[in-house]
Amino acid sequence: MQQHSIHQPRPLFTAPISSLIQLERVSGVPLYRQICQRLREAILSGELAEGVRLPTERALANELGVNRTTVMNAYNQLASEGLVEGHVGRGTLVRRNNLGYDGENFDNVASWLFGLPAGERELLGPDAHLLSELAAMGERRDIISLAAGTPARDLLPAEMLSTIFAEGLLKARQSALGYCPVEGLLSLRRGIAARMRKRGVAVDAQHILVLSGSTQGIGLAARLLLSPGDEVVVEVPTYLGAIQVFRALGARVIGVPTDSDGMRVDLLETILVRHRPRLIYTQPTFQNPTGIVMSRERRRRLLLLAKRYQTPILEDDPYGEMYFEGKEPQPLMAMDHSGQVLYLSTYSKTLAPGLRVAWIAAPEPMIERLSLHKQIFDLNTNAIGQWAVSEVLQQGLLDDHLTKLRRRYQHKRDLMLQAMSTHWPKEVRVSHPQGGFHVWCRLTGDMRARSLLREAAHEQVAFVIGEPFHVDGGGQQQFRLSFAYPEEQHIEEGVRRVGNAMRRLMARRFQNEEPRKLGVEHVPMV
Numbered sequence: 423m424q425q426h427s428i429h430q431p432r433p434l435f436t437a438p439i440s441s442l443i444q445l446e447r448v449s450g451v452p453l454y455r456q457i458c459q460r461l462r463e464a465i466l467s468g469e470l471a472e473g474v475r476l477p478t479e480r481a482l483a484n485e486l487g488v489n490r491t492t493v494m495n496a497y498n499q500l501a502s503e504g505l506v507e508g509h510v511g512r513g514t515l516v517r518r519n520n521l522g523y524d525g526e527n528f529d530n531v532a533s534w535l536f537g538l539p540a541g542e543r544e545l546l547g548p549d550a551h552l553l554s555e556l557a558a559m560g561e562r563r564d565i566i567s568l569a570a571g572t573p574a575r576d577l578l579p580a581e582m583l584s585t586i587f588a589e590g591l592l593k594a595r596q597s598a599l600g601y602c603p604v605e606g607l608l609s610l611r612r613g614i615a616a617r618m619r620k621r622g623v624a625v626d627a628q629h630i631l632v633l634s635g636s637t638q639g640i641g642l643a644a645r646l647l648l649s650p651g652d653e654v655v656v657e658v659p660t661y662l663g664a665i666q667v668f669r670a671l672g673a674r675v676i677g678v679p680t681d682s683d684g685m686r687v688d689l690l691e692t693i694l695v696r697h698r699p700r701l702i703y704t705q706p707t708f709q710n711p712t713g714i715v716m717s718r719e720r721r722r723r724l725l726l727l728a729k730r731y732q733t734p735i736l737e738d739d740p741y742g743e744m745y746f747e748g749k750e751p752q753p754l755m756a757m758d759h760s761g762q763v764l765y766l767s768t769y770s771k772t773l774a775p776g777l778r779v780a781w782i783a784a785p786e787p788m789i790e791r792l793s794l795h796k797q798i799f800d801l802n803t804n805a806i807g808q809w810a811v812s813e814v815l816q817q818g819l820l821d822d823h824l825t826k827l828r829r830r831y832q833h834k835r836d837l838m839l840q841a842m843s844t845h846w847p848k849e850v851r852v853s854h855p856q857g858g859f860h861v862w863c864r865l866t867g868d869m870r871a872r873s874l875l876r877e878a879a880h881e882q883v884a885f886v887i888g889e890p891f892h893v894d895g896g897g898q899q900q901f902r903l904s905f906a907y908p909e910e911q912h913i914e915e916g917v918r919r920v921g922n923a924m925r926r927l928m929a930r931r932f933q934n935e936e937p938r939k940l941g942v943e944h945v946p947m948v
Contacts, residue, residue, distance in 0.1 A: 445457070473515055504517060607632070633768075634804065636770070650672030660891060704737060737765050740768050746832040773823070842917055903917070
């Protein structure tokens with residue numbers, strides 16, 4: 423390997439970057455992966471130094487004789503690995519690599535680091551790090567985040583929990599600080615079952631398994647029900663975390679379109695007949711990202727199809743109790759009389775994500791199997807979080823807390839919708855969610871959400887583009903804004919900044935057309 427002195431500057435790479443890439447078109451390896459691998463090797467070896475500008479997607483595609491999308495996918499993969507970064511007006515630049523060295527001390531890095539498999543990242547796609555980035559977004563003070571789908575800081579029940587700990591921790595020393603059953607604290611499971619019965623679901627404690635977050639529940643159910651190569655049905659769009667779990671386990675993910683009434687179950691039966699999937703994953707109530715509630719008739723039809731083709735349903739319901747208007751929607755499981763539904767929910771949205779307490783409800787034989795799987799990876803969900811939630815339920819504190827949350831989040835939703843009406847072009851379509859945390863938006867014409875996000879970065883505002891929520895390559899014009907997390911005074915300002923970015927994009931596309939500052943049309947999203 424060529425040695426580079428730390429006292430001498432590395433010469434810039436001057437040959438065409440396409441000369442680094444020798445494509446093997448009959449190898450069976452997708453072309454975008456080949457391009458990504460050749461560029462990755464050049465960046466990690468220092469052959470392409472930090473700051474080198476890569477050709478535009480179109481230019482490199484022309485030089486290599488491939489589709490522009492192929493190059494775009496390769497660049498997106500490199501960006502997800504932290505090896506390149508797009509800059510408006512400057513193009514795609516090589517970044518300082520993400521293994522902690524800069525090419526000058528390349529030979530001193532442990533060689534096994536370069537042998538780590540890239541399969542996970544390739545399975546999860548170019549937005550593999552999106553969930554962790556959203557979780558970290560709340561720590562940034564220089565950005566207005568309309569991206570993170572987390573509870574508001576000032577609505578986390580610190581005072582309630584402080585009182586519970588002060589009054590009960592010493593007495594509850596063992597149950598709060600010791601080990602607990604794999605299935606979860608019995609007092610908590612009883613409390614969860616009692617609340618579910620009030621919502622129309624006939625379960626008892628033996629039907630409940632406590633989890634360390636909803637994603638663990640998706641993973642446990644998928645490990646138990648799916649083998650690599652099996653197929654799972656999801657809505658399009660759907661929760662990014664579920665897509666990543668299924669793909670990481672080697673499942674093939676099939677999407678069913680949604681409209682204002684939820685999953686298009688009229689299209690589902692053909693998939694069930696043709697593919698015989700092993701699982702249907704759905705968020706029928708205030709779905710993430712769209713906020714849609716599946717209609718009662720669609721729920722009934724979905725259950726009939728699942729029973730007919732003996733396909734279990736995993737119902738993910740993190741927002742079911744976060745409704746703003748009318749009656750509380752019942753879970754899909756409340757309509758299930760044949761044991762087809764596994765129900766998953768969490769206290770991360772209604773109490774605090776830091777408690778790490780969620781649960782899955784299922785027929786008792788399924789709970790037994792899931793518990794065996796759980797103990798392999800996570801013998802005990804943290805006891806202190808379980809004890810705290812159990813005390814909240816036993817003391818009857820949750821309902822008043824939920825009433826407060828619904829009132830505040832409805833107000834924040836209204837602030838966001840009003841700001842959109844004031845600051846966005848009327849052509850942009852936005853949903854009007856009746857609960858949950860999110861507003862789903864669609865751009866007009868050929869404007870793309872990824873371009874808007876780049877432009878919005880100059881305004882120090884963030885949101886989530888629609889593509890990661892799709893399994894069919896769609897979502898380029900869609901994006902999600904979350905109203906729960908930002909402070910109220912930041913909601914209008916954040917929306918205004920996104921509107922500024924929209925208008926700049928429109929102005930560049932229509933040189934002489936004055937962007938019109940009109941209201942936003944509130945329509946159901948599909």
